Amino acid sequence: MKICVCVKQVPDSWAEKKLSASDKTLDRAAADRVVNELDEYAVEEALKIVEAGGGEVTILSVGPAEAADSVRKAISMGATAGIHVVDDAMHGSDAVATSLVIAQAVKDRGFDLIMFGSESTDARMSVVPAMVAARLGLPQMTFAKKVDISGNEISIQRVTDYGYDEVKSSLPAVVSVVEKINEPRYPSFKNIMAAKKAPMETVSLSDLGVAGSSVGLGAAWTKVEAFADRPAKAAGTKIEDDGSAAAKIEEFLVAQKFV
Amino acid sequence: MSDVLVLVEHANGEVKKVSLELLAMAAKVGTPVAVALGPGADATAAALGQHGAKKVFVDSSDLYANEIVIPVVSALAKLVSDNSPAAVLIPSSSNGKEVAARLALACNSGVITDASDIAADGSVTQNIFGGATIVTAKVTTGTPIITVRVNSIAPIASGGSAEVVTFSVDHQPAKTTITNRVAVEKSGRPDLSEAEIVVSGGRGVASEDGFKTVIEPLADVLGAAVGASRAATDAGWYPHQFQVGQTGKTVSPALYFANGISGAIQHRAGMQTSKTVVVVNKDPEAPIFDLADFGVVGDLNTVLPDLTARIKGRK
Numbered sequence: 001m002k003i004c005v006c007v008k009q010v011p012d013s014w015a016e017k018k019l020s021a022s023d024k025t026l027d028r029a030a031a032d033r034v035v036n037e038l039d040e041y042a043v044e045e046a047l048k049i050v051e052a053g054g055g056e057v058t059i060l061s062v063g064p065a066e067a068a069d070s071v072r073k074a075i076s077m078g079a080t081a082g083i084h085v086v087d088d089a090m091h092g093s094d095a096v097a098t099s100l101v102i103a104q105a106v107k108d109r110g111f112d113l114i115m116f117g118s119e120s121t122d123a124r125m126s127v128v129p130a131m132v133a134a135r136l137g138l139p140q141m142t143f144a145k146k147v148d149i150s151g152n153e154i155s156i157q158r159v160t161d162y163g164y165d166e167v168k169s170s171l172p173a174v175v176s177v178v179e180k181i182n183e184p185r186y187p188s189f190k191n192i193m194a195a196k197k198a199p200m201e202t203v204s205l206s207d208l209g210v211a212g213s214s215v216g217l218g219a220a221w222t223k224v225e226a227f228a229d230r231p232a233k234a235a236g237t238k239i240e241d242d243g244s245a246a247a248k249i250e251e252f253l254v255a256q257k258f259v
Numbered sequence: 260m261s262d263v264l265v266l267v268e269h270a271n272g273e274v275k276k277v278s279l280e281l282l283a284m285a286a287k288v289g290t291p292v293a294v295a296l297g298p299g300a301d302a303t304a305a306a307l308g309q310h311g312a313k314k315v316f317v318d319s320s321d322l323y324a325n326e327i328v329i330p331v332v333s334a335l336a337k338l339v340s341d342n343s344p345a346a347v348l349i350p351s352s353s354n355g356k357e358v359a360a361r362l363a364l365a366c367n368s369g370v371i372t373d374a375s376d377i378a379a380d381g382s383v384t385q386n387i388f389g390g391a392t393i394v395t396a397k398v399t400t401g402t403p404i405i406t407v408r409v410n411s412i413a414p415i416a417s418g419g420s421a422e423v424v425t426f427s428v429d430h431q432p433a434k435t436t437i438t439n440r441v442a443v444e445k446s447g448r449p450d451l452s453e454a455e456i457v458v459s460g461g462r463g464v465a466s467e468d469g470f471k472t473v474i475e476p477l478a479d480v481l482g483a484a485v486g487a488s489r490a491a492t493d494a495g496w497y498p499h500q501f502q503v504g505q506t507g508k509t510v511s512p513a514l515y516f517a518n519g520i521s522g523a524i525q526h527r528a529g530m531q532t533s534k535t536v537v538v539v540n541k542d543p544e545a546p547i548f549d550l551a552d553f554g555v556v557g558d559l560n561t562v563l564p565d566l567t568a569r570i571k572g573r574k
């Protein structure tokens with residue numbers, strides 16, 4: 001089983017995030033950069049699959065030069081190799097362009113599974129896995145809270161608003177996993193050392209046959225016109241409980257017509 | 260005015276509230292036209308017409324229940340191609356976002372997710388970074404595909420009726436098969452992402468028992484959904500699917516009750532667009548008080564049971 005796990009480098013989800021004033025894209029320097037938390041679940045799930053049935057896991061990331069650190073970080077959980085797609089022309093790409101680049105980077109490499117976390121903690125769109133599946137013409141097996149592989153077949157539990165759907169398809173397939181599908185492991189010292197030496201392919205857009213003009217801020221099909229910080233909330237009422245707090249909350253709820 | 264297509268979410272013909280909200284949103288941009296797909300779709304027209312839909316495209320084929328995402332995309336792509344609508348509005352659920360994703364590629368159109376408002380000129384308001392930043396954005400290529408967050412606008416009961424137009428689609432062979440649908444046991448409480456009122460607990464609730472004896476009774480007397488901070492779900496005090504935050508659910512209820520929650524970014528990101536916020540916390544310095552319309556520095560174990568009893572006493 002050959003598995004590719006796509007990871008995104010994002011601002012730390014516990015930090016304040018900002019847009020850059022100059023071109024209204026994510027300000028990547030404003031916070032520590034980490035592997036998107038939800039992608040770690042995909043790495044863990046991939047490792048569990050190859051541990052049970054053999055194979056190897058490759059980590060892929062599309063992003064600026066610093067994203068190479070996130071590829072190594074993800075490899076150190078126990079993956080074998082990395083692919084880093086980096087090109088200045090990518091700056092400001094929308095999901096449509098990102099999915100194009102990922103699809104071009106993974107196709108023809110013989111992957112049985114292409115795995116993602118169900119969303120990134122910065123953009124939170126949850127659209128790239130579905131777009132990559134559409135571009136590759138592969139079954140889309142997304143929002144999985146359970147993944148089972150049996151021979152050439154994959155079945156998942158797909159999270160829905162009422163519970164979950166059991167869905168099956170053949171391999172190869174594109175999979176996204178939700179938070180808490182597993183407990184991502186901490187990298188062992190041995191794997192951290194191995195990750196430093198793991199083979200890493202650095203790929204440019206021209207290597208992938210993608211024109212620079214079809215990606216980036218200028219090619220995006222959407223445009224951010226303006227942004228602003230949420231205005232600070234006007235100070236509310238704040239009281240110390242002297243035994244009458246419940247009565248005062250009740251009064252407030254009545255005044256606001258909630259009860 | 261141009262048509263604005265609204266993808267209807269329904270359970271065997273029972274229309275979800277979010278679909279009625281989307282019709283109200285569509286009316287700000289053009290003429291609301293609903294699209295109802297799958298078993299029961301033909302039973303949706305009355306409710307949709309009453310809430311502003313001028314027309315409902317209906318295809319009740321079972322096929323929509325047998326494969327995820329793709330059949331819905333094929334149907335919408337056909338309607339976009341045949342009718343050139345001004346925009347397509349889709350509920351911002353996980354499924355809805357994936358429909359939007361593939362529809363964008365199918366129609367060579369830009370996609371914007373998690374809209375909280377759409378202006379008449381099609382510019383979209385989004386609350387990003389957990390609501391810390393408010394963005395206006397526009398689709399610049401193709402037919403705008405926009406997913407809209409639940410609770411962004413109130414449904415409008417206009418009392419009209421909708422013309423029903425049945426249609427069918429040539430679908431591609433399925434790549435995935437839904438073999439079973441499993442409904443998780445309902446708590447009897449409203450759905451967390453749709454609820455008008457959410458009562459949440461955090462580290463200060465201190466135990467699973469605290470959720471059962473303090474948080475849930477208050478939620479029930481208010482007819483509210485129960486939420487939890489990551490600290491509480493990580494500790495195993497409340498099931499993970501009720502986590503509100505950066506990872507977890509984003510909610511925007513009329514009233515959010517934060518109890519024993521300090522208000523780390525992780526949590527604020529999931530709830531700071533709530534209209535009214537009430538806070539009970541022992542720590543007067545807790546950052547959650549910055550969001551509070553009404554804040555109490557006190558012990559939730561005494562304040563909340565007292566409040567629950569008082570509200571119960573009013574009924």
